[in-house]
Amino acid sequence: MEALVDSFGRVTDYLRLSVTDRCNLRCRYCMPAEGLPWVAREQMLSFEEIVRFVRVAITLGISKLRITGGEPLLRRDLPTLVEKLAALEGIQDLSLTTNAILLFEQAPALYEAGLRRINISLDSLRPEVFAKIARRDLLGRVMAGIEAAATAGFRPIKLNMVVMRGLNQDELEDFALLTKRSPFHVRFLEYMPLDGYGDWDRGKVVPGEEIVRRLQALDSLEAIPSKDPSEVALRFRFPGAPGELGLILPVTRPFCAGCSRTRLTAEGSIKNCLFGQGEWNVRDLLRSNADDDQVRALIRLAVAHKQASFGGLDLDHQRSFRSMSQIGG
Ligand code: SAM
Secondary structure, three states: OOOOOOOOOOOOOEEEEEEOOOHHHOOOOOOOOOOOOOOOOOOOOOOHHHHHHHHHHHHHHOEEEEEOOHHHOOOOOOHHHHHHHHHOOOOEEEEEOOOOOOHHHHHHHHHOOOEEEEEEEEEOHHHOOOOOHOOOOHHHHHHHHHHHHHHHHOOOOEEEEEEEOOOOHHHHHHHHHHHEEEEEOOOOOOOOOOOOOOOOOHHHHHHHHHHHHHHHHHOEEEEOOOOOOOOEEEEOOOOOOEEEEEEEEEOOOOHHHHHHHHEOOOOOOEEOOOOOOOEEEOOHOOOOOOOHHHHHHHHHHHHOOOOOOOOHHHOOOOOOOHHHHOOOO
């Protein structure tokens, strides 16, 4: 079967799968404090529908999967879905992104189900700053979740920090130094305009160049060459450190030209870009008598409409109509 190639020649082989739009935090860079309507349960794809979609996507060359949300651990029986996905032939890489609030309870079952790689979002090591960013005072639970993930056997554990001026930018060094003590992969992300209520402006973005300068002030940085051409993080390590540093710079060093991703929202829409305004409703197809060829055709159509960058938006003047939490980060 022919691979999924868009009109710019990019091959899509990576699917981000949102399993819920609900979240137990309200991170200010990701969603408004309140007022976001939830997707009705019957409108969310069932596990059977998700697995069928993934099976079809595999025949088009999808080989990497990331489960996300909303907060994916809020989806009931998530380990059952993980087990089904991990068993699919053709999936070479399965990972999960979580805020870790429920990880203390769920880490062993997720590992047992076949998950090995996990990304944890952690934007502050200080309870009061965490509470300000996440609008919930739950840092202790996250820390317990991280420990539980390490105990369960997850490797590597990536910690993702969205660096924001005026909120947590002064903790960059504390996060970086964690990699000297522990095998965490700490990744610094630039703040993208996906908050859903207009909070973003360029002034709040801490640009990658500044992050690098500050890391270099701590110690020398050894670049880690990537084996994976679709890797978006620039990777470094402090000499002799057990952990790694990564920079994900969608604002100042966009990686759209090498984009290999597509997304499925919890309600069953294909989105070919985080910022893309187009959505292709596959749920109706999955719930009709459509055969796999029709599902394949819709996936091809969505990928064919991929824009060169940022879904065709000019980020200074246009916004995605969805927040990150609704798309699946
Ligand atoms: N709830 C899970 C979590 O917290 O990891 C999964 C979903 S969350 C939307 C996925 C990732 O998107 C998180 O690492 C989060 O930090 C990141 N994210 C959300 N909004 C963002 C934004 N505006 N800019 C950069 N990263 C963002």
